[in-house]
Amino acid sequence: MKKSAGAVNRSSTKKGTPPSATAPSEGWYEKLYYMLLGSIPFSLILIDRALRVVSANRNFLEKARRSEVNTIGAPIREVFPSAILEFTRLEVKVRGVFDTGLPLHGAQMTYRAPGIPTRIYYYTVVPVKSGNVVEHAMLVMDDITEKVQLSKKARMIERHLASVVESANDLVVSTDAEGRIVSWNTAAERISGYRADEVRGQLLGELCASAQRDDLTAIIRRLAKGNAVKFQELNLAARSGRLVPVDWSCSPIRDDSGKVSGVVAVGRDLSERRAFEERLYQSEKLAALGVMAGGIAHELRNPLSVGFSAAQFLQAPSRDPAFQQECVGKILDGIQRASTIIENLLRFARPAPSNQVESVNLVALARETAGLLAPRTKLEKVKVREDYENASVLISGNASLLQQVLMNLILNACQAMPTGGDIVIAVRREAAEAVVCVSDTGCGIPTSHLSKVFDPFFTTQPVGKGTGLGLSICYTIVKQHGGVIEVDSEEGRGSTLTVRLPLADIRGEG
Amino acid sequence: MAESLTALVVDDEPDVCWALETLLLGDRFTVVTVGSGTEALRWLKESEPACHLILIDAKLSDIEGVDLARRIRTETSCVAPLILVSGYFYKDDSLVQETLRTGLVSAFVAKPFRHDEILNAIHAVLSTGQGSTHLVSSPW
Numbered sequence: 140m141k142k143s144a145g146a147v148n149r150s151s152t153k154k155g156t157p158p159s160a161t162a163p164s165e166g167w168y169e170k171l172y173y174m175l176l177g178s179i180p181f182s183l184i185l186i187d188r189a190l191r192v193v194s195a196n197r198n199f200l201e202k203a204r205r206s207e208v209n210t211i212g213a214p215i216r217e218v219f220p221s222a223i224l225e226f227t228r229l230e231v232k233v234r235g236v237f238d239t240g241l242p243l244h245g246a247q248m249t250y251r252a253p254g255i256p257t258r259i260y261y262y263t264v265v266p267v268k269s270g271n272v273v274e275h276a277m278l279v280m281d282d283i284t285e286k287v288q289l290s291k292k293a294r295m296i297e298r299h300l301a302s303v304v305e306s307a308n309d310l311v312v313s314t315d316a317e318g319r320i321v322s323w324n325t326a327a328e329r330i331s332g333y334r335a336d337e338v339r340g341q342l343l344g345e346l347c348a349s350a351q352r353d354d355l356t357a358i359i360r361r362l363a364k365g366n367a368v369k370f371q372e373l374n375l376a377a378r379s380g381r382l383v384p385v386d387w388s389c390s391p392i393r394d395d396s397g398k399v400s401g402v403v404a405v406g407r408d409l410s411e412r413r414a415f416e417e418r419l420y421q422s423e424k425l426a427a428l429g430v431m432a433g434g435i436a437h438e439l440r441n442p443l444s445v446g447f448s449a450a451q452f453l454q455a456p457s458r459d460p461a462f463q464q465e466c467v468g469k470i471l472d473g474i475q476r477a478s479t480i481i482e483n484l485l486r487f488a489r490p491a492p493s494n495q496v497e498s499v500n501l502v503a504l505a506r507e508t509a510g511l512l513a514p515r516t517k518l519e520k521v522k523v524r525e526d527y528e529n530a531s532v533l534i535s536g537n538a539s540l541l542q543q544v545l546m547n548l549i550l551n552a553c554q555a556m557p558t559g560g561d562i563v564i565a566v567r568r569e570a571a572e573a574v575v576c577v578s579d580t581g582c583g584i585p586t587s588h589l590s591k592v593f594d595p596f597f598t599t600q601p602v603g604k605g606t607g608l609g610l611s612i613c614y615t616i617v618k619q620h621g622g623v624i625e626v627d628s629e630e631g632r633g634s635t636l637t638v639r640l641p642l643a644d645i646r647g648e649g
Numbered sequence: 650m651a652e653s654l655t656a657l658v659v660d661d662e663p664d665v666c667w668a669l670e671t672l673l674l675g676d677r678f679t680v681v682t683v684g685s686g687t688e689a690l691r692w693l694k695e696s697e698p699a700c701h702l703i704l705i706d707a708k709l710s711d712i713e714g715v716d717l718a719r720r721i722r723t724e725t726s727c728v729a730p731l732i733l734v735s736g737y738f739y740k741d742d743s744l745v746q747e748t749l750r751t752g753l754v755s756a757f758v759a760k761p762f763r764h765d766e767i768l769n770a771i772h773a774v775l776s777t778g779q780g781s782t783h784l785v786s787s788p789w
Binding site for chain 1: 662664665667668669671672708710711735736737760761762763764
């Protein structure tokens with residue numbers, strides 16, 4: 140066995156006659172041995188009892204950047220760098236294998252030598268026996284450098300991702316395919332008041348407001364089936380009992396085979412935004428009231444004026460009791476009219492909590508809003524036609540916010556018609572939707588502006604005339620109600636704004 | 650006032666027409682009421698009546714009161730003094746001041762009005778003829 144692996148390799152490239160299956164020639168097994176030695180992806184060294192290298196395969200020579208000449212026959216003390224020998228106590232270990240006849244398993248060796256890149260090996264020492272005597276020891280070194288580096292990298296990425304999730308301001312929750320919580324980040328702990336160890340294993344749906352539990356469970360079930368799910372706003376029931384509005388965006392986690400193994404839910408806490416929106420709605424409402432004030436003043440002064448005149452007629456002596464009755468009637472009518480105007484105004488001006496959800500009849504709401512704006516539309520020489528197919532179109536929502544939408548749409552239509560025109564307000568049912576249209580015969584919207592009309596602060600009105608928030612607030616309120624708002628316009632002909640809202644449950648229709 | 654004078658009242662609010670008509674009838678006017686600017690122009694053009702006074706609401710449903718005043722002067726031969734009556738404008742609004750300054754209207758009366766004050770304004774306008782300006786502000 141004085142041949143080197145390289146020499147054997149060379150002989151193996153000869154195209155000799157293939158060995159017969161029954162009687163392989165004398166040197167055939169040896170050839171096979173060296174061929175295997177030369178081609179396997181391990182570094183192999185055969186060591187004799189004097190701890191000298193008997194043979195080394197090509198893999199070892201290449202990795203260690205050594206030649207056969209200075210390796211074969213050399214003591215392992217000269218073949219391996221002394222630092223490695225000391226650290227691994229390789230000589231002691233090899234000697235142990237010769238003494239005990241037992242293989243040595245599983246140890247790691249970092250091979251650093253001048254001029255070559257550091258490699259990490261997993262090595263074993265196997266006794267090679269002849270009868271009961273261990274004649275040689277085979278050192279098998281598996282290069283695990285890439286594996287170690289990959290797992291290091293994987294751990295780094297894992298830590299990086301974990302810190303992203305932990306430092307996120309949004310709730311980041313993962314569940315198994317049944318919706319049981321697997322991970323719960325710091326933001327989720329802060330917002331919900333529940334620690335990760337308290338909720339792990341619980342159904343995420345159980346942490347929702349009781350009325351919406353089934354919604355989230357259904358979302359997770361749809362995701363688990365691999366169906367797409369759009370964002371959904373659901374309230375999270377915090378430990379304090381507070382309901383936190385959360386905008387959830389869920390996506391499935393798939394395993395290597397593509398099967399859904401869980402769900403990631405990222406949730407944004409909308410509390411602050413809701414509070415801000417409420418303030419914004421209120422200030423926009425007050426701005427709308429300012430716009431309406433002129434019309435309201437005019438509308439109030441007419442009945443006041445009639446009543447005032449009638450009272451003055453009554454002051455003068457009159458012998459006609461029928462005329463006196465007429466005067467009293469005018470006074471009573473005037474007071475009634477004035478107080479109706481004030482009542483509507485107050486009802487609109489009152490701030491309403493935006494989370495209050497009730498059954499709302501859109502037809503009644505449209506009627507009331509048209510009535511409230513009648514003084515304004517009349518002043519602007521705008522004729523309003525109301526077109527209601529049904530007496531009642533019920534949706535579930537917030538009446539005060541929805542009225543604000545109608546109000547803004549009608550006021551916008553008025554603004555588009557500075558010299559007067561027609562407005563049609565229509566409410567109807569279409570499949571599972573309630574549809575509200577407000578059309579005008581005004582100036583229309585240039586095509587280039589169509590995409591911007593719902594942007595906050597977009598306005599074509601001069602400074603001080605419009606805030607540019609009206610339609611963007613409509614958009615937000617409609618979206619909050621699970622609906623859509625669309626604009627259709629032709630320059631010079633007029634515009635139609637259409638709001639589509641999901642109809643209330645049929646059971647609620649009465 | 651030996652002979653009865655004719656007053657035209659233009660207001661889209663029937664009850665306001667009623668109040669002004671009652672008041673002016675009591676002051677021995679002959680009163681014609683119309684509910685819109687278009688009707689007022691038609692009446693003045695078609696019948697070319699002897700009209701001595703016109704009371705115009707500033708916010709009509711079809712034509713702005715001030716525009717109606719202009720059109721009466723340009724489209725009809727009527728030279729009767731005009732009085733603007735309004736619950737929308739204030740006497741110190743620039744539009745009101747402007748129409749009074751140019752003499753387009755002879756007086757401005759704010760709603761609601763005291764009967765003695767509006768009658769005083771009417772009499773003053775009729776006695777001095779065109780050009781004089783009178784303001785009757787609301788008691789509030």
